[in-house]
Amino acid sequence: MLLPGCISDRESAVKFRESLPVRVRLQDGVRGAVAIPCPNACCLWLAALCLAVLLPVPTMAADSLRCGSRIVSTGARALEVEAVCGEPDYRDVWSYQVRGRIVADDEEWTYNFGANQLLRILHFSNGRLSRIDSDGYGFSTRRGANCQPADIVEGVSKYRLLARCGEPDAQEATQLLAPSREHRYHHAYPGGPRDWTVQQVYRERWLYDFGSSYLQREVTLENGRVTDVQNGQRGFLN
Numbered sequence: 001m002l003l004p005g006c007i008s009d010r011e012s013a014v015k016f017r018e019s020l021p022v023r024v025r026l027q028d029g030v031r032g033a034v035a036i037p038c039p040n041a042c043c044l045w046l047a048a049l050c051l052a053v054l055l056p057v058p059t060m061a062a063d064s065l066r067c068g069s070r071i072v073s074t075g076a077r078a079l080e081v082e083a084v085c086g087e088p089d090y091r092d093v094w095s096y097q098v099r100g101r102i103v104a105d106d107e108e109w110t111y112n113f114g115a116n117q118l119l120r121i122l123h124f125s126n127g128r129l130s131r132i133d134s135d136g137y138g139f140s141t142r143r144g145a146n147c148q149p150a151d152i153v154e155g156v157s158k159y160r161l162l163a164r165c166g167e168p169d170a171q172e173a174t175q176l177l178a179p180s181r182e183h184r185y186h187h188a189y190p191g192g193p194r195d196w197t198v199q200q201v202y203r204e205r206w207l208y209d210f211g212s213s214y215l216q217r218e219v220t221l222e223n224g225r226v227t228d229v230q231n232g233q234r235g236f237l238n
Contacts, residue, residue, distance in 0.1 A: 119159070
């Protein structure tokens with residue numbers, strides 16, 4: 001029995017001898033080439049299986065971070081992470097309160113290992129490492145150096161914004177519940193109403209004044225990332 005798209009034995013054997021070099025990028029920048037006969041969809045399917053075998057498996061899971069010769073993983077206490085990786089380049093703390101009582105204490109640590117490595121953002125909840133993210137390549141810190149209004153854009157992390165433009169001229173913070181960006185649909189009723197999930201949001205509003213030659217920039221951040229940027233009135237600081 002032939003798989004869909006496979007050619008039969010009666011078809012020209014010449015097609016089997018035609019090869020499509022498939023180049024793959026292997027770990028640590030090493031490149032390799034595999035010549036796989038691919039006259040039709042069946043062989044492309046077989047080629048995909050071969051590539052799956054050839055590609056290396058990552059040596060470290062996404063929920064782990066290597067610091068020197070040691071590794072920290074999700075679930076570790078903040079004290080352990082600091083002992084292994086050192087003091088973070090930036091530490092952001094969000095405390096959520098309900099009726100005046102703290103119900104959750106979240107922190108976000110940023111490690112800047114330089115321009116040749118990715119920025120690593122570690123999320124802690126109630127003192128334990130809950131998630132590890134990346135945020136582009138690192139950089140040499142030049143806090144507030146030559147910041148321009150156009151440098152403040154949506155999607156930038158708080159750490160990058162502070163490194164580029166320094167502390168804002170004014171700021172305020174609030175805590176609220178907001179719909180999660182990822183929502184679920186009712187599977188039993190396709191096309192029915194969305195089943196929204198909510199999450200705690202630490203919202204900050206920052207104001208940058210670039211002087212009388214520019215409009216002020218009003219910046220909204222949610223959980224450590226810029227979500228909205230608006231022009232305000234004309235600046236007045238020297």
